[in-house]
Amino acid sequence: MSTQFSIIIADDHAMFLDGLKSILAEESSIKIVLTAKTGAQVLKYLRINTEEKIDLIITDINMPEMDGVELNNAIKAEFPNIKTLVVSMLEDPKKIKTLTDDNANGYISKNAEKKELLVAIKTILNGDNYFSQRIKQIAMEAMFSAKQQQEITLTKREKEVLKLIAQEFTTQEIADKLFLSKHTIESYRKNLISKLGVRNLAGLTRYAVEQGLLD
Template sequence: MNTSFSIIIADDHAMFLDGLTSILSKEKTIHISLTAKTGAQVLKYLRINTEEKIDLVITDINMPEMNGVELNTAIKSEFPQIKTLVVSMLEDAKKIKALTEANVNGYISKNAEKTELLKAIKSILNGENYFSPRIKQVLMEAMFSKKSKPEISLSKREIEVLKLIAQEFTTQEIADKLFLSKHTIESYRKNLISKLGVRNLAGLTRYAVEKGMLE
């Protein structure tokens, strides 16, 4: 039986990495095999040191080169026995969802207490998954809001036209750009207005900007 667990910590914030290391190095049952600043470094290490048994990888989401989601997916496909815990600042529902789909074993916030961190690690090493209450809530809300909102879906053309409208092009100009009739663009504009529940160009533009469709 294993009396000590080997873990890897990855985070691009040096101070946070130091902090986490210093907290965990006080735990007798935990051995820190590697601290890394990118997901790529972690993968490289795992691929080379095939004889060393790693139990857990603790990782941030936002890292250069390879982010947390990619790293998790890679680990779970190449080394399915290794557990993963994400410790992140973010509470972005999309990213959290992506992580659960990548079968991450736990997720806690960076402003969690030390005790919660240790609790999460112990749970995961014990074979359970651990998600902090706040994260569970975000996940629930994401599911819930998806059901409540009829999920307005726009077609390719609609998106194309909407973007151009928000970029201040007139109907005629958009028609010329897309080699379509002026009437066609008018139809799209009309449909967009009714689909998105807005009243005019201002509403369409606001929708586009707020959804980050322009860049």
């Protein structure tokens, strides 16, 4: 890259900051104009130095005051021309989805090799997005899981049975509560396991909790 690019790094871990600065010090085409410990510091700098052209912001997710998810959202809203790269240990599908929905330009793990980190930075600075294979896999799995959940529709009776199972009632107790036979409750349980794609009662309980049936 022959063009000079200006970047900002936001991370509250001094060791990571020092390591990243050391890596980028070898890149003559990249200039670090600011290192910050919070997203709020980055936004303050951008709002004050409106005439300065910033090409890329590299940010962690977990930071005090304003995390990387909030920072990315604010940057895309106020400074849409600035690219963002998330470098984090977190692999939370919800946060990954939020970041991609909010047009983050890249996401890689802090465990990534130096070579991949440079590839990600240069790819984004050259106008393309970069998401590591692991992050893309998590995003795809989350999308598939969300689609599956959307397609599952439980009847009122199935929800009643599922809720009682999650509350640790026995098959006979559930049958007595719902005025049904023990055999009918066993059928409901087997059908729910198959319908929800889980393996056992623990899976049914986890699904009930995730869907808020115990609230």
